[in-house]
Amino acid sequence: QSALTQPPSVSGSPGQSVTMSCTGTSSDVGAYDRVSWYQQPPGTAPKLIIYNVNDRPSGVPDRFSGSKSGNTASLTISGLQAEDEAHYYCSSYVTTNTVLFGGGTKLTVL
Amino acid sequence: EVQLVESGGGLVQPGRSLRLSCVASGFTFDDSDMSWVRQAPGKGLEWVAFIRNKIYDKTTEYAAPVKGRFTISRDDSKNITYLHMNSLKTEDTAVYYCTKGVTVVRGLVLYYHYYSMDVWGKGTTVTVSS
Numbered sequence: 001q002s003a004l005t006q007p008p009s010v011s012g013s014p015g016q017s018v019t020m021s022c023t024g025t026s027s028d029v030g031a032y033d034r035v036s037w038y039q040q041p042p043g044t045a046p047k048l049i050i051y052n053v054n055d056r057p058s059g060v061p062d063r064f065s066g067s068k069s070g071n072t073a074s075l076t077i078s079g080l081q082a083e084d085e086a087h088y089y090c091s092s093y094v095t096t097n098t099v100l101f102g103g104g105t106k107l108t109v110l
Numbered sequence: 111e112v113q114l115v116e117s118g119g120g121l122v123q124p125g126r127s128l129r130l131s132c133v134a135s136g137f138t139f140d141d142s143d144m145s146w147v148r149q150a151p152g153k154g155l156e157w158v159a160f161i162r163n164k165i166y167d168k169t170t171e172y173a174a175p176v177k178g179r180f181t182i183s184r185d186d187s188k189n190i191t192y193l194h195m196n197s198l199k200t201e202d203t204a205v206y207y208c209t210k211g212v213t214v215v216r217g218l219v220l221y222y223h224y225y226s227m228d229v230w231g232k233g234t235t236v237t238v239s240s
Contacts, residue, residue, distance in 0.1 A: 001174065003154065036226040038155070045233060046147075046155060051212055051226035089155050093225040097171050099145070099157035 004029065004090055004102035011108040017078040020105045022090030023071060028100050030071035034093035037066060037075045040104075041086040050075060077107070085109045112136035112229050114208045119234030122198055130193040130234055132208030140164055140186040143211030143224035146193045148204035149233075156204070158182075160211070160224055161191065175201070198238045205233040 005023040012018040022029065022037075029035055037050035048057055050066040053073060063078045073092070077084055090102040118130040130146070145160040159172045159182040170182050181194040191208055209227035213220055 034223070034225050038227075040155075045207060045230040046227075047230070048212070048226060048228045051223055051228070057212070057228050087154075091155070091157070091225070098173060099160070099225050101147075101155045101157060104154040 001094070001096075001098075001100060004092060004100055006088075006090060006102040006105045008103075009106045009108065011110055012077075012080045013110045014080055014082060016080050017076060018080060018107065019074050019076045020088060020107070022073040022075070022092075022102050024073075024092055024100070025071055027096075028071075028092040028094045029068065029073050031095055032093050033068065035066065035068060035073040036091045037064075038089045038091070039084075039086045040089065046089065080109055082109050112210075114210065114229055114231035116206065116208045116231045116234040119206065119236045121237045121239065123240050124198060124200055124238055126198055127194070127196045128198060128236060130195070130206055130208075130236070132191040132193075132231060134189045134191070134208075134210070137210070137229070139189040141220070142213060143222055144182075144184060144191040145209045145211060145224070145227055146182060146191075147207045147209055147227065147230075148202075148236075149207070150201075150204040153204075158206070159193065162224060163222070166222075195236070198236075200238050203236060203238050205235050207231055207233045 033053045038046040040046040054066040146158040208231040210229035211224035212226040
């Protein structure tokens with residue numbers, strides 16, 4: 001099964017908002033509200049920032065929000081900060097009872 | 111402190127086997143769903159396998175590239191998750207992360223979102239090369 005589709009890179013200036021997409025199919029993103037987002041700064045392990053499309057784990061700032069429409073999920077980061085620079089990966093539960101990740105998006109804070 | 115510590119990685123020849131271990135601490139291990147996720151050098155994340163908790167009979171699932179070659183297991187008495195890897199290929203070269211599935215408590219009910227991972231270890235590196 002092919003990975004979910006994410007843009008290779010996005011960028012924004014401090015204080016701005018950025019949105020990145022994650023496109024799948026009716027067998028994964030479109031089938032359930034089970035999309036997650038992970039943040040991975042260079043040289044570190046990933047960190048869960050969104051699960052079930054728009055739920056935030058304890059400790060994750062509300063600057064991070066998620067949404068979904070059809071087969072495409074989105075992550076929005078508002079009030080961009082320098083520390084947000086990282087790779088971001090989406091994932092989705094799949095009808096085959098497996099998990100699929102996206103290829104990742106590199107966020108650059110200008 | 112909630113923690114996952116992986117071990118067992120190393121350099122191995124194609125076709126050989128390796129067993130990874132992941133020791134958990136700081137949370138109720140036997141109530142938790144566990145997964146392995148890998149990341150090839152310079153590449154993105156790839157889910158490998160999960161094992162449910164005992165309430166769900168420790169059922170397992172695998173990604174297509176490893177199905178039939180890898181086996182995930184757990185020892186709840188020792189708080190350890192294992193990944194047995196057989197018939198290793200060069201494309202299995204990666205950092206392997208041990209992860210814990212999300213569990214949400216609402217009132218008296220536990221919700222298991224095993225497809226989302228909220229605790230990650232630092233990873234152990236597996237290099238398959240002749």
